[in-house]
Amino acid sequence: MLKMIHLSKVYRTEVVETYALRDFSIHVKEGEFVAVTGPSGSGKTTFLTIAGLLEEFTGGQYQLDGADVHGLNDNQRSRLRNQKIGFIFQSFNLIPDLNVFDNVDVPLRYRRLPGAERRKRINESLERVGLSARAKHYPAELSGGQQQRVAIARALAGGPRLLLADEPTGNLDSQMARSVMQLLEELHRDGATIVMVTHDPELAARAQREVHIVDGQVVDLAAQTRLVETAPPRPAL
Amino acid sequence: MLGYYIGLAARSVRRNVGPTCVMVAAVGVGVGAAMTLTTALRALSANPIPAKSSQLFSVRVDNWGPDAPNNARFSDLVSYTDAIALAGAQRATRQTAMYATQFSVTPAGGDANPFQVTARVTDRDFFQMFDAPFSAGGSWTDSDDRNRADVVVLGVRLAQRLYPTGNAVGRSVMLGEHGYRIVGVLKPWRFQPRVYDLSVGIFQETEDVFLPLSTAVARQIPSFGEIYCGHAVGTVFTDMLSSECRWLQLWVELPSAAAVSSYRRFLDNYAAEQRRIGRFSWPANVSLLDVADTQRAEHMVPNEIRVSTVAAFGFLVVCLVNATGLMLATLNRRAGEFSIRRAVGASKGQIFSQCLAEASVVGIGGGVLGLVLTGLGVAFERLILREDYARIVRLDPDAVFLTLALATISVAVAALYPAWNASRLQPAWKLKAE
Numbered sequence: 001m002l003k004m005i006h007l008s009k010v011y012r013t014e015v016v017e018t019y020a021l022r023d024f025s026i027h028v029k030e031g032e033f034v035a036v037t038g039p040s041g042s043g044k045t046t047f048l049t050i051a052g053l054l055e056e057f058t059g060g061q062y063q064l065d066g067a068d069v070h071g072l073n074d075n076q077r078s079r080l081r082n083q084k085i086g087f088i089f090q091s092f093n094l095i096p097d098l099n100v101f102d103n104v105d106v107p108l109r110y111r112r113l114p115g116a117e118r119r120k121r122i123n124e125s126l127e128r129v130g131l132s133a134r135a136k137h138y139p140a141e142l143s144g145g146q147q148q149r150v151a152i153a154r155a156l157a158g159g160p161r162l163l164l165a166d167e168p169t170g171n172l173d174s175q176m177a178r179s180v181m182q183l184l185e186e187l188h189r190d191g192a193t194i195v196m197v198t199h200d201p202e203l204a205a206r207a208q209r210e211v212h213i214v215d216g217q218v219v220d221l222a223a224q225t226r227l228v229e230t231a232p233p234r235p236a237l
Numbered sequence: 238m239l240g241y242y243i244g245l246a247a248r249s250v251r252r253n254v255g256p257t258c259v260m261v262a263a264v265g266v267g268v269g270a271a272m273t274l275t276t277a278l279r280a281l282s283a284n285p286i287p288a289k290s291s292q293l294f295s296v297r298v299d300n301w302g303p304d305a306p307n308n309a310r311f312s313d314l315v316s317y318t319d320a321i322a323l324a325g326a327q328r329a330t331r332q333t334a335m336y337a338t339q340f341s342v343t344p345a346g347g348d349a350n351p352f353q354v355t356a357r358v359t360d361r362d363f364f365q366m367f368d369a370p371f372s373a374g375g376s377w378t379d380s381d382d383r384n385r386a387d388v389v390v391l392g393v394r395l396a397q398r399l400y401p402t403g404n405a406v407g408r409s410v411m412l413g414e415h416g417y418r419i420v421g422v423l424k425p426w427r428f429q430p431r432v433y434d435l436s437v438g439i440f441q442e443t444e445d446v447f448l449p450l451s452t453a454v455a456r457q458i459p460s461f462g463e464i465y466c467g468h469a470v471g472t473v474f475t476d477m478l479s480s481e482c483r484w485l486q487l488w489v490e491l492p493s494a495a496a497v498s499s500y501r502r503f504l505d506n507y508a509a510e511q512r513r514i515g516r517f518s519w520p521a522n523v524s525l526l527d528v529a530d531t532q533r534a535e536h537m538v539p540n541e542i543r544v545s546t547v548a549a550f551g552f553l554v555v556c557l558v559n560a561t562g563l564m565l566a567t568l569n570r571r572a573g574e575f576s577i578r579r580a581v582g583a584s585k586g587q588i589f590s591q592c593l594a595e596a597s598v599v600g601i602g603g604g605v606l607g608l609v610l611t612g613l614g615v616a617f618e619r620l621i622l623r624e625d626y627a628r629i630v631r632l633d634p635d636a637v638f639l640t641l642a643l644a645t646i647s648v649a650v651a652a653l654y655p656a657w658n659a660s661r662l663q664p665a666w667k668l669k670a671e
Contacts, residue, residue: 049665054580075584082582093577097248107581109241154581 001162001193002028002051007060009046009216020046021216024060028195030161033188035207036197043216044197045166051195052085052164053077065161082110086155090167092147094139100126100150101135107158125153129183145176152183163187165196169203181206238587242594249595256567257599260560264603264648267556269610272640274546276615277622279636280629281440281538285428286368289490290528293366294497295432296323296487298508299522311465312524313435313535314483324360328503329489330496331366334450335359336485337437337462340412342446344399354395356412356446357434358453358460364390364421366490367433369443374406374421377449381420385455388448390421395445412446415456429629432531434486436463439537440629460484491525501525557651560599564655568592576664589660596652597645604644611640 009021021043028034038044049055050062053069062069065084072080087093094103104125108118126132129149139147148168155163165184169177181203188194188208196207204210212219250257284290297312298319315323320334336358343351361376363369377388389410396405396419409416423443430439457474466482477484491497501523508521526534568575575588583591612632619627 052580054665055663075586078579078582078584078587081580087580093573093580095574095577097252097574106578109238110578110582110584110587112238158582 001030001032001065002026002195003061003063004047004051005061007050007062008058009043009050009055010058019216021050021057023217024213026211026218028162028193030193031188031191033185033194033208034196035204035210036195036213037199037201037204037210038213039199042213044199044213046216047213048164048166048195048197051162052087053081078110082107082158084161086158086160086163088148088151088155088163088165088168090170092139092144092151092171094147094150094154096139099136099138100131100142100153103139103150104154104157107154111158121157121159122153125157126150128156129153143176144172145179148172148176148180149183152180152187156187161193163192163194165194167198168196169198169200177203238590239594242591245591246595246598250598253567256563257602260563260599261602261606263556263560263563264599264644264651265606265610267553268603268607268640268644268647269614270549271546271553272607272611272636272643273614273618274542274549275639276611276632276636277618277626277630278538278542278546280631281430281542281626282532283429284528284532285430285432286528289366289368292490292492292527294489294491294500294525294527295531296489296504297524297526298323298487298504299519300481300483300511300517302517302519303522307465311463311483313486313531314463314465315485315487316481316483317478317485318481320485320487323487323504323507326503326507329491329500331362331490332488333360333363333366334485334487335363335433336460337434337444338453338458339461340446342395342399343411345411354412354445355441356448357444358450358458359447360450362490363447364423366488367428369426369428370424371421372424373404374419377420382449382451385451386449387415387417387452388420389417390423390447391419392423392443392445392447393425394442396422410446412448413458417448430532430537432528432537433488434462435531435535436486437461440626442628454478489525497525553647557647560603560648560651561654564596564599564652565658568655568659572659572662575659575662579662579664585660588662589656592656592659593649593652596648596656599652600645600648603648604641607644608637608640611636 004024004026007021007024008019011018011020024043024047026047036044036047046055050057051064053064064080067080069077069080095106098106101122104122105118108121113121122135123132126135129152131146131149131153134142134146139150142150148171163184168184169180172180184194184196185206194207196203198204286293295313296315298315299312300316300319315334324332324334338356338358340354340356341351342354357363361379361382364371364376372393374390376390377386380386381388389412391399391405391410399405399410400408405419405422408419410419426443428443431441431443432439459474462484464477464482464484466480489500491500504523504525505521508517508523511517512519512521578588579585615630615632618630622630
């Protein structure tokens with residue numbers, strides 16, 4: 001589903017080059033639920049924005065659903081993003097002037113679906129996240145957990161092949177976070193491919209697989225743990 | 238998608254009532270100022286006969302010499318001697334020598350009081366040359382010209398006033414002390430600016446009466462246009478005929494470049510002949526000016542109007558810069574929304590289109606406000622301009638269309654950069670920052 005090989009992302013200024021991702025390789029299979037973890041500034045979000053075609057990479061290869069995305073123009077990337085990817089952000093990123101129904105409608109508008117088809121998909125998505133009764137509410141009238149459910153409904157409405165979630169429970173209290181996480185797990189059980197960036201080890205543990213990033217590179221977490229356990233004790237100072 | 242964009246535009250207006258009103262006001266005031274002046278400029282500089290503009294020529298013959306004072310100022314007039322000689326030569330497809338006069342009309346029946354009318358003394362070719370349309374009858378004949386017949390063509394206003402219920406053709410009209418047979422009546426005829434005679438108000442209505450030059454000369458009907466002699470001349474009409482005073486207009490119709498060249502040679506030869514016989518003592522100084530050249534040469538549009546129009550467009554630019562700044566600020570505030578739209582699949586082009594659709598609301602509002610202000614501006618112009626200018630300055634359908642077009646183009650130009658800027662937002666950066 002998602003394959004990055006020796007991918008790099010460099011931010012250049014006149015005086016310095018900063019590697020956000022370096023020799024970054026990852027393979028997410030269809031139907032997998034992968035948690036991407038790592039400390040702040042490790043490159044997790046950069047990975048997610050490149051995976052979501054919101055940002056271009058500097059080198060390496062990236063295949064999404066079997067297609068090489070290198071060299072695609074803006075229209076092609078936008079179409080791919082619209083049809084294959086659903087985003088869930090930490091801060092929900094709903095449009096405050098649109099009600100719940102219209103927020104979920106946004107990606108469908110860019111797909112130019114007929115009105116009846118759009119209404120059907122929106123109602124199904126809202127039902128899926130348990131917010132059918134709130135379709136006419138505006139984001140400000142909803143709790144954080146409900147807003148995140150709207151964001152998930154928006155991501156689901158287009159029937160994406162891949163869900164990208166960036167700290168989806170980061171702005172929620174524990175009860176709401178649990179409910180959102182349960183929803184993601186249900187979606188995964190129904191066959192969704194999910195890549196979730198998180199720094200919460202508890203959430204990461206609920207994914208099928210965890211990929212750890214440090215300094216823009218994927219680290220073999222198990223090998224690191226082994227190294228720490230077998231290293232000789234430090235001499236006393 | 239257009240319907241979706243329009244819906245979003247309506248939401249945007251509701252959300253930003255204050256900034257939208259300011260943008261509409263900026264565009265409306267700018268467009269109103271520019272179009273008020275443009276309307277005046279268009280009216281004053283309009284070509285009265287665009288289809289034949291390059292085929293009708295004012296003939297100019299210098300019969301005073303380069304040292305005469307005011308030689309250039311009265312260059313649109315020719316002497317009777319030159320007018321008759323050149324028109325009589327019949328070297329153009331059509332030609333007419335003419336001057337302006339006035340008559341006192343005595344209505345038939347004896348109850349109504351006499352009243353003044355404007356008249357043009359001319360040749361039969363005049364009507365075809367200047368596309369004067371007839372509603373009944375037609376021009377007088379060659380025979381009428383030769384025989385100095387007492388015949389006239391009436392303008393529609395006078396014909397309706399004299400004969401409101403029937404056809405005036407074949408009836409007679411008392412002009413001064415003489416009766417004239419009416420051979421034709423014109424349809425309503427708007428020919429402004431009236432370039433064929435610069436000596437009287439060029440923005441006045443066309444004349445009420447037209448009569449043959451030969452008849453007018455025979456009856457010694459005086460000119461009411463400009464007469465410039467440069468030296469003392471007796472007031473007797475016959476003296477005017479043999480003098481070097483300039484008081485007639487001479488126009489010719491030359492349908493091709495070859496005809497123009499040929500006529501120029503003819504004019505040069507004429508001037509050379511006049512020099513040979515001792516009438517002119519200077520090299521030939523003759524010219525042919527078509528309608529557009531005549532308008533330019535005679536500075537029909539006051540420079541104040543031109544300068545004011547340029548200033549008004551400068552003001553429009555200032556207004557648009559302000560509108561652009563406001564749009565930029567308004568759209569920048571919505572960077573989050575555009576980033577979300579980009580993240581869920583909107584292309585740069587679709588964001589650009591959405592922003593332009595939203596700007597079109599400002600364009601429509603600005604256009605309507607601009608139209609209202611242009612209407613008020615034109616009404617004000619009609620109050621303060623000279624009477625003959627004020628008469629032709631009006632908000633016609635063309636001006637309405639131009640106003641709306643100017644508003645649309647202005648807003649499109651003002652919105653280009655803000656819309657482009659919004660479409661170029663890096664959604665990843667914005668979403669990371671959130």
